[in-house]
Amino acid sequence: MEKIWLRSYPTGVPAEIDPARYPSLVHLMEESFERNLGRQAYVCLDTFLNYGELDHYSRSLAAWLQGRGLARGARVAVMMPNILPYPVAVAGILRAGYTVVNVNPLYTPRELRHQLADSGAEAIIVLENFAATLQQVLDETEVKHVLVATLGDMHGRIKGAVLKFAARQVKRMVPPFSLPGAVLFEKALKDGESMPFERIVPDAEDIAFLQYTGGTTGVSKGAILTHRNLVANALQNDAWAAPALMKDGENEQLVTVCALPLYHVMALTGCLLMGIHWGAMTILVPNPRDIPGLIKVLGKHRFHFFPAVNTLFNALLNHPAFARLDFSSLRVSLGGGMAMQKAVSERWHHVTGCPVLEGYGLSETSPVASLNPHDLTAFSGTIGLPLPSTEIAILDDAGQPLPVGASGEVGIRGPQVMRGYWNMPEETAKVMTRDGYFRSGDIGVMDENGFVTLVDRKKDMILVSGFNVYPNEIEGVVAAHPGVLECACVGVPDEHAGEAVKLFVVPRDTSLTVEEVMRYCKEQFTGYKKPKYIEFREDLPKSNVGKILRRQLRDGPSPA
Incomplete structure (x- = not known):
């Protein structure tokens, strides 16, 4: 197919990248460690970790893991928030020749049991705050080796002790647990220093990560991401962003804000892997829900790159202290994970002077498949253009490409597309076409310039009397109402129309009424799109990445 999007590429962005530039993520990391030896790599809770230390500690951890006798390719789970041990753990596991299994630390025992059992993980590195959950399921898994980290790890003896005391005794963040035979993370680092490595x-096709899908659409599946997949996506993102980020020469160190959880694929690639590749200093934010705390951290640094989701951008904008920060160094704000709302995007641009570049991707694509050009000056309402070495086709139900302007399923082909789902060949076959396109499950349209607009997910589409209603459209318009803080809409059963639109609204204050929202919707939407039901809420259910969980809203009580 003709790559019509190439004519819309910004100046300086190549049509292709070379995934073989680095044979593996280990090569990419070790090159960066050597090149940036004295530079700071991370800062968390005002403690810094430089690239030389990252090299040293990850090598020590790798030696300790190898000393457990695990076979090459063994799966090692990581169950921690954004703290200093996280990048050390990921780098150490990969350097030891193993596969990383990222685990959401807020998983319930049921969810954790499934992921550990499904992946066949033989070791896990867990923050003590979540060790009680692990204790409940450990006997039902293949895990033989447990490393327990604390919030004080890698902060030095005195500060580390203070952080541990605060977490355990003051904030009561560490439930009692018993994990006989578990080893403290810092002890493993110390012991590994004297062990052979x-x-x-x-190999490029070795598995680097088993990245589990969120599970909000059914059984959580492990996307097999190879070293080649992730190297390719790092180089694709670098090719796209470099013209905007590298304005003042290559010697200036970039600073990245990592407020998204590193166990999520967006932060994994966009913050951890990209940060290492760039030799950037990454600000690790353990708790992004603490908006005042996050703003206080941002006030201490001049930052260049800020990836986030719509809900986080919105939460920051709604705090009065945010507008007083220094945004003079901010060059790229990246929006992903969920649809950006025009009202939020435009307000972010107004406050920071930096537009939000909306992108698109999935765990199965490492994750980024498309991005808006960095030279856009206004909200586009699209997910942008396919990245270098990436093809996007709009597919019909038979998996055949549709013409420009037609609506169909977004298919993605490129070196960042996963090998398949772990131990689920039938599920893999369902999402891969014969000619190598991954079927995303999202409905989109490509215009004559190659820009793709997402209409919605197949399953989220609401069918009202035979007419398609797409929640993203409803939510985007309602979010622009000055009295609306957040909103989401779902389809609910209706005896007359099959389905009806139900809208959930979080108002900014008590002055907003249901009647006012209904009047606004009547003005904005044709009859079948207008919400039949409107419910005010104090908040909306969200994943740990900040994505609104429509399924939880949909599965709630039916309207009277």
Whole structure:
């Protein structure tokens, strides 16, 4: 198919990248460690970790893991928030020749049991705050080795002790647990210093990560992401962003804000892997829900790159202290994970002077498949253009490409597309076409310039009397109402129309009424799109990435 999007590429962005530039993520990391030896790599809770220390500690951890006798390719789970041990753990696991299994630390025992059992993880690195959950399921998994980290790890003896005391005794964040045989993370690092380390040279097709899908659409599945997949996506993102980020020469160190959880694929690639590739200093934010705390951290640094989701952008904008920050260094604000709302995007641009570049991707695509050009000056309402070495086709139900302007399923082909789902060949076959396109499950349209607009997910589409209603459209318009803080809409059963639109609204204050929202919707939407039911809420259910969970709203009580 003709790559019509290439004519819309910004100046300086190549049509293709070379995924073979680095044979593996280990090569990419070790090159950066050597090149940026004295530079700061991370800062968390005002403690810094430089690239030389990241190299040293990850090598020590790799040696300790190899000393457990695990076979090459063994799965090692990581169950922590954004703290200093996280990048050390990921780098150490990969350097040891193993596969990382990212685990949401807020998982319930049922969810954790499924992921550990499904992946066949033989070791896990867990923050003590979540060790009680692990204790409940450990006997039902193949995990033989447990490393327990604390919030005080890697902060030095005195500060570390203070952080541990605060977490355990003051804030009561560590439920009692018993994990006989578990080893403290810092002890493993110390012991690993004197242990032999075998440098493993992974193959490009070796599995680097089992990245589990969120599970909000059914059984959580492990996307097999190879070293080649993730190297390719790092280079694709670099090719796209470099013209905007590298304005003042290559010697200036970039600063990245990592407020998204590193166990999520967006932060994994956009913050951890990209940060290492750039030699950036990454600000690790353990609790992004603490908006005042996040703003206080941002006030201490001049930052260049800020990836986030619509809900986080919105929450920051709604805090009065945010507008007083220094945004003079901010060059790229990246929106992903969910649809950006025009009202939020435009307000962010007004406050920071930096437009939000909306992108698109999935766990199955490492994750980024498309991005808006960095030279856009206004909200586009699209998910942008396919990245270098990426093809996007709009597919019909048979998996055949549709013409420009037609609505169909977004298909993605490129070196960042996963090998398949772990131990689920039938599920893999359902999402891959014969000619190598991954069927995303999202409905989209490509225009004559190659820009793709997402209409919605197949399953989220609401069918009202035979007419299609797409929640993203309803939500985007309602969010522009000055009295609306957040909103979401779903389809609910209706005896007359099959389905009806139900809208959930979080008002900014008590002055907003249901009647006012209904009047606004009547003005904005044709009859079948207008919400039949409107419910005010104090908040909306969200994933740990901040994505609104429509399924929870949909599965709630039916309207009277």
